[in-house]
Amino acid sequence: MNSQDAILPIAIPLAGAGVAMLLRGWPKAQRLWTFGILMASLAMCANLLNHVFSSGKPLVFQLGGWAAPFGISIVVDALSAIMIVMVQFVMLMGCIYALDAKDIAKRYSVFMPLFLTLTVGLTGVMLTGDTFNLFVFMELIVISAAALTAMSDDRSGTEAAFKYFYISQLATIFLLLANGLIYMSYGTLNMADLAIRIKTDALAGGPMPPMFTLAMVCFFATFMIKCAAFPFHFWQPDFHAAAPTAVSAMLSSVVVKSGVYGFIRMTTLLFEPFAPQLQQVLMLIGAIGVIYGGFSAFGTHHAKRMFAYSTLAQIGFMLMGIGWGGTLGIAAAIVFMVNHALIKSAMLMLSGYLASKAQIKSASFENIKGLGKYLPQSGVLFFIGSMALAGLPPLNGFVSKMMVFRAGIEAEQWAWLAAIGLASLLTLIYTMRAFQWVWFVPPAAGVKAKKDGDSLFAPTMLILACVVLGIWGESLVSIAMQASEWVQQPAAYIAAVNPAK
Amino acid sequence: MDIIISFAIAVLFATGIYQLLRRNVVRSALGLVIISNAINLFLLAIGAYDGTVQSYAKAIGVRSDALPLALILTAIVISMGGFAFTFAMLYIVMRRYKTADIDAITELKN
Numbered sequence: 001m002n003s004q005d006a007i008l009p010i011a012i013p014l015a016g017a018g019v020a021m022l023l024r025g026w027p028k029a030q031r032l033w034t035f036g037i038l039m040a041s042l043a044m045c046a047n048l049l050n051h052v053f054s055s056g057k058p059l060v061f062q063l064g065g066w067a068a069p070f071g072i073s074i075v076v077d078a079l080s081a082i083m084i085v086m087v088q089f090v091m092l093m094g095c096i097y098a099l100d101a102k103d104i105a106k107r108y109s110v111f112m113p114l115f116l117t118l119t120v121g122l123t124g125v126m127l128t129g130d131t132f133n134l135f136v137f138m139e140l141i142v143i144s145a146a147a148l149t150a151m152s153d154d155r156s157g158t159e160a161a162f163k164y165f166y167i168s169q170l171a172t173i174f175l176l177l178a179n180g181l182i183y184m185s186y187g188t189l190n191m192a193d194l195a196i197r198i199k200t201d202a203l204a205g206g207p208m209p210p211m212f213t214l215a216m217v218c219f220f221a222t223f224m225i226k227c228a229a230f231p232f233h234f235w236q237p238d239f240h241a242a243a244p245t246a247v248s249a250m251l252s253s254v255v256v257k258s259g260v261y262g263f264i265r266m267t268t269l270l271f272e273p274f275a276p277q278l279q280q281v282l283m284l285i286g287a288i289g290v291i292y293g294g295f296s297a298f299g300t301h302h303a304k305r306m307f308a309y310s311t312l313a314q315i316g317f318m319l320m321g322i323g324w325g326g327t328l329g330i331a332a333a334i335v336f337m338v339n340h341a342l343i344k345s346a347m348l349m350l351s352g353y354l355a356s357k358a359q360i361k362s363a364s365f366e367n368i369k370g371l372g373k374y375l376p377q378s379g380v381l382f383f384i385g386s387m388a389l390a391g392l393p394p395l396n397g398f399v400s401k402m403m404v405f406r407a408g409i410e411a412e413q414w415a416w417l418a419a420i421g422l423a424s425l426l427t428l429i430y431t432m433r434a435f436q437w438v439w440f441v442p443p444a445a446g447v448k449a450k451k452d453g454d455s456l457f458a459p460t461m462l463i464l465a466c467v468v469l470g471i472w473g474e475s476l477v478s479i480a481m482q483a484s485e486w487v488q489q490p491a492a493y494i495a496a497v498n499p500a501k
Numbered sequence: 502m503d504i505i506i507s508f509a510i511a512v513l514f515a516t517g518i519y520q521l522l523r524r525n526v527v528r529s530a531l532g533l534v535i536i537s538n539a540i541n542l543f544l545l546a547i548g549a550y551d552g553t554v555q556s557y558a559k560a561i562g563v564r565s566d567a568l569p570l571a572l573i574l575t576a577i578v579i580s581m582g583g584f585a586f587t588f589a590m591l592y593i594v595m596r597r598y599k600t601a602d603i604d605a606i607t608e609l610k611n
Contacts, residue, residue: 132572139579143586150590155597156608162590163609169533169583170521176576177540183569184547238609 001051006061006074009048009084009123012041017116024109031099034112038095038119042088045123049081053479058486058496060129068498069193073129077493078483079334083126083261086338087254089465090345091119093458097349098246100455102356105151105244118144118250125258129497131182131270132189135175138226138258142168145255149243153361160242167235171225178218185209192497195269195490202273216271220278223266227259229319230289233312237300240308241363245352245454248304252311253345257337260318264330267322268487275325283323287419289316294426303351303363303434307344310389310427314340320420321404324411331484332403335476339396339469343388346462349454350382354438356453365434370443378456379439381463386431388466391424395470399477506546513539525601526594530587537580544569544576 016037023030052059058077062068076084095115098106105111117140124137142165150161183189186197186209201208221232228236236256240248263282267275293313300306314336321333355363358371372379384395391401401424408417469476486492513535520532548569598606 132575136575136579139583143583146586146590158590158593158597159606159609162587162594165583165587165590166530166533169587170536173533173537173540173580176537176572177543179572180540180544180547180569183572242609 001047001059003059003061005044005048005051006059006076006127007063008044009041009088010074010120010127012044013037013116013119013123016041017113017120020113020116021110027109030109030112034116035092035095035099037116038088038092041119041123042085042092045081045084045088048076049085052076052078052081053482058493060496067500069188069190072133073190073192073497074127075129075192075493075497076127077496078479078486079261079264080126082334082338082479082483083257084123086341087122087126087257088119090254090341090462091115091122091250093345093349093462094246094250096461097249097352097454097458098244100457101244101246101352102452102454103151103244103246104153105148105247108151111148111151114144114148115246118148118255122254122258126261129191130189131191131194132179134262135172135179138175138222139172141255141258142172145247145251148247149239149251152242152244152247154242157242157244160239163235164239167225167232171222174218175222178215178222181211181215181218185212185215190497191265191270192494195272195494196498198271199273216274216278219262219266219270220281223259223262224285225259226262227256227315227319228312229259229315230285230292230312233289233293236312237296237305237308240311240348241302241304245349245355248308249345249348249352252308252348253341256311256315257341260315260322260333260337263319263322264333264487267325268330269490269493272490279323279325282319283413283416286316286319286323287416289313289319290420291316291423294423294430298426298430298433301365303354303365303368303438304348306430306434307347307351310430311340311344313423313427314344314389317401317404317420317424320416321407324407324413326407326410327481327484327488328403328410329407330487331477331480332400332407334480334483335403335473336400338476338480339388339400339466342462342465342469343385343397346381346459346466347385347389349459349462350378350385353378353454353456353459357449359448359450365437369437370441370447371449372439373443374449378459379435381456381459382435382438384463384467385459386428386435388463388470389431390428392428393470394467396466396473396476397470399470399473403477503546506542510539510542510546513542524603526591526603526606527601529603530584530591533587534580534584537576537584541573541576544573 061074063072121137121140146161146165150158225232290313297306297309318333318336321329351363354368388395388397391397517532517536520528548566
């Protein structure tokens with residue numbers, strides 16, 4: 001495999017988006033083209049994953065042939081490879097859901113091209129080895145996601161999109177500031193090069209450059225907003241409830257992962273000497289997120305809002321995993337990220353499916369209460385999904401929660417463990433409450449399911465993936481452990497990107 | 502020159518943050534524009550911008566570094582698209598609520 005292949009997961013959807021824009025007069029051709037492009041790019045990602053694990057070293061492509069500290073590097077290491085396969089698989093499922101959805105969004109000719117640029121942004125964030133390039137891809141995610149949300153059926157879609165765009169624009173502006181500060185301190189923006197310089201400086205024991213701490217804080221705050229961690233979560237539930245179903249499923253499952261990925265890179269590569277301090281903060285915001293998210297989800301009256309708050313809690317588990325650190329902690333975070341992406345996108349698609357079957361298109365519990373009587377298949381899927389979300393065996397949620405708890409036991413953090421253990425019970429309560437409201441309460445007079453609605457194919461596939469990863473979780477856990485061992489040794493990453501040093 | 506630039510950055514940042522916290526949504530979006538310009542000016546200031554010798558050449562003299570200029574150009578282009586989008590959305594939102602007061606735009610909350 002050539003090193004150029006590393007850029008294909010970015011280049012294929014980007015070129016595809018351009019062609020899809022040209023196909024705007026032929027909606028059917030455009031949808032098929034988008035589907036084909038996502039398939040091709042997923043195949044490429046799987047190929048890269050296979051290559052990286054079999055060759056045992058990261059695949060690096062230097063854009064334009066400029067060697068590492070000067071040019072932009074695209075780095076596929078084990079962590080990035082797992083992440084891009086996750087992103088592109090979930091995006092493909094979202095595209096399949098959108099193909100058969102009855103949303104207004106589908107009538108806009110830019111819907112599919114924006115879906116592809118969202119994929120480009122997410123993949124780019126996971127693959128890039130340059131902090132300024134990270135900023136560019138973050139901005140691409142933000143603008144595509146906001147435009148996709150604005151196409152909602154909901155009247156307040158534009159308002160939600162504005163709210164999201166405003167907050168995220170602020171976050172990316174501060175990422176730009178962080179880039180400026182880091183360039184001022186070390187004169188480089190290449191992650192591998194930065195890691196070497198920061199480590200040498202920290203080992204020398206002298207004072208760090210004056211702007212260094214501010215840069216670290218800016219990076220940290222940006223990633224917190226991106227993954228909607230506790231104090232910066234306020235925009236997320238509004239935004240997710242108003243977006244079209246195919247989009248909200250993507251936002252709550254893969255877009256928030258860009259922030260979690262950023263935290264893994266921060267604590268294991270960029271700011272490795274300062275990891276203990278960062279991990280303390282991550283543990284704190286993670287634990288608050290788990291508890292606060294659980295209680296907030298309990299207090300909602302809208303299915304999509306409930307799952308948006310539940311994302312806050314689940315992100316908290318991932319941050320706890322990163323906060324505990326070590327091989328097991330990071331591996332737990334990786335497994336949790338993959339499993340959560342599958343479960344959460346399936347659950348949001350099921351909520352959207354219910355909304356599309358209801359008389360008024362809304363997923364509020366008032367509106368969908370008792371509707372389940374007419375829709376038994378989706379009830380089975382919802383039940384399996386909520387079991388997975390709550391972390392009951394034999395589903396994939398159990399594997400991921402088990403790994404987080406094992407990481408906690410290994411780190412001997414008993415107080416934190418007790419807190420999040422109790423809070424994770426809340427998941428079971430609120431998902432079961434929703435299940436009961438929709439499938440067990442007899443429908444009110446006049447409540448009937450509409451004949452036409454969205455298709456159940458994509459959520460079925462995702463739930464199937466959840467079951468498969470629950471029963472044969474071994475494969476995912478073992479590659480996550482390997483990936484975690486890789487990121488524990490940043491020297492290999494640095495040597496692959498920057499062989500001169 | 503250094504003093505003037507750092508003073509300008511400080512004033513722009515302060516104005517931006519003040520506008521950002523206003524209740525009027527248009528003013529608060531303008532605050533975002535001002536902050537982004539303050540950061541662009543900061544990026545200009547971190548590069549050696551008044552030198553005559555390229556930073557990669559092995560020559561003696563006042564160095565100049567072109568990289569922050571490239572960063573600024575990229576940031577300007579991206580933020581221009583972003584702000585056009587922001588104000589377009591703001592136009593739609595304000596036409597619906599017929600007000601620019603952030604406290605009146607509350608339909609999403611429940």
